[in-house]
Amino acid sequence: MKTFQLEQLRTFAAVVEGGTLEAAARTLYVTPSAISQRLKAMEDAAGQILLQRTNPARPTPAGEAVLRFARQVRQLEWDARQELGDRDGEQSRPIPLVVNADSLSTWFLPALASLPPGLGASFELHREDEQHSTQLLRTGMVMAAVTATPEAVQGCSVEALGALRYRAVASPGYISHWWPAGPELAAGSRVPVVDFDRKDHLQDEFFTAVTGAVLAAPRHYVPSSAEFAQAIRLGLGWGLLPEQQCLADLRSGDLMELAPEHPLDVSLYWQRWKIDSLLLNQLSAAVRETAAKHLR
Structure with missing residues (x-):
């Protein structure tokens, strides 16, 4: 296989990020025909199709x-310009990251906010369940991920961040309706439950671990972290909330815990591309320090 040229790598990334040859042409200030020729040259060099049209x-x-x-080369090029003092060069493209919704709503944004403003970093956040986020790393769509997967994706390093603790909770009104004698999770295999989306199996796994039974309940799907918590507070169903989202409500009585002796800890990991990037190194340090303050 021949070596790809820098302009070819830039072109390939621009097409994927823009979605079309025309969008890439506008970004790179060339014609769509030039984009097509570069892609063909890359595929000829690779001996296989690289892009689905x-x-x-x-x-x-x-x-x-x-x-x-292509993205690794682009990031390393930007890092080198920063170290050489070239502040007038190309601005950093947003760093694509994937984070689970609960981390995004509780502790991850302070990590980004702790980075020095003069760093010139910007970020493109993808929200994905922590059990599925490594797929975006494998495809090259993101450079780093908060994930529940301890096994490193090829080409990535991995480090443990700590555990996000969840509590099974419901509103007092919900409990008085479905469990008049008091909360009894083992008797709740058919009472309403709130799931984040159809990938969310946290409630099922928790219920089976605690009771040994299968959760066969009517479901509400609420794919937003804040609204998911609000649905539980309003009595639509029971569900698992991070401690950061429910401890105040438990103290005030606005929520009640269904299994106080069974908190659920979900271990989280930081996976990132294994390149010596100034920006990725600083981001990783910020994530590590913020996680140490907020996770168990």
Whole structure:
């Protein structure tokens, strides 16, 4: 396989990020024909198709490796310019990251806010369940992830951040209706429950671990962290909330805990591309320090 040229790598990343050849052409100030010629030259050099010509355009499995490489080269180039004092060069492209919704709503944004303003960093956040976030790392769509997966994705490093503790909670009105004698999770296999979305199996796994039974309940799907918590407070169903979102309500009596002796700890990990990037190194340090303050 021949070596890809820098302009070809820039072109490939621009097509994937823009979704079309025309969008990439506008970004790079060339014609769509030039974009097409560069892509063809890359595929000839690789000996295989790298890009699905769909709308939006998507990398093939081989193209995912090229996308990851293109973004790594671009980030290292930007880092080098910063270290050389070139403040007038190309601005940093947003760093794509994937974070689970509960981390995003409780502790992750303070990590980004702790970075020095003069660093010139910007971020593109993808929200994905912590059990599925590594897939975006594998495809090259993100450079780092908060994940529940301790096994490092190829080309990435991994470090433990700590555990996000959850409590199974419901509103007093919900409990008085469904459990007049008091909360009894073992008798609740068919009472309403709130799930984040159809990928969210946290309530099912918790219920089975505590009771040994299968949760066969009517579901409410509320795919927003704040509204998920609000749905529970309003009595739509029971569910698991991070301690940061429910401890105050438990103290005030606005929520009641269903299994106080069974908190659920979900271990979280930070996976990032294994490149010596100034920006990624500083981001990782900020994530590590913030997690140490907020996670168990």
